[in-house]
Amino acid sequence: MNEATNNFDKSVFHLIKYGCIDVACIYCQNTYKIQNKNLLYHRGQTLFCYECGIDAMTPITKDSILHDMNEEERKEQIKEWHKEGFENLIDDDEFYYDYEYDKCEEIKEEPSF
Known part of the structure; x- marks a missing residue:
């Protein structure tokens, strides 16, 4: 999701221009x-949520998909993005085979020169 990456500078600009910014954690x-700019937590150029620590923050600026939505539409869009990004992972249980590596003893050999 493009809105959740490289968004720190855009958020600061909006915050300075308008005095506040709404951000959504996906x-x-x-x-x-x-x-307050100090409440925009970031790593590099990407915002992250101070509640959950995940870098899935979307600033709601004029170029955001969320900008022209009402509160209910925003919640639905955020819910959809959450499902796409965090819930709809491939279920690979049918292809999983446990090789039981955790039951093997590690064999350490002396280094040879």
Whole structure:
């Protein structure tokens, strides 16, 4: 999801221009109103949520898909993105085979020169 990456500078610009910014966490599905730059937690250029620690924050700016939506539509879109990004993972249980590596003793050999 493009809106959740490289979004720190855009968020700071919006915050300075308008005095606050709404950001949505796709992982914990919450929306926060930020009024202080120090509350925009980031790693590099990507925002991350101070509640869950996941880098899945989407700033709600004019170029965001969420911008022109009402509150209910936003919640539905965030829920959809959450499912796409965090729930609809491939279920590989049918292909899983336990090789029982955890039951093997590790064999350590002396290094040879």
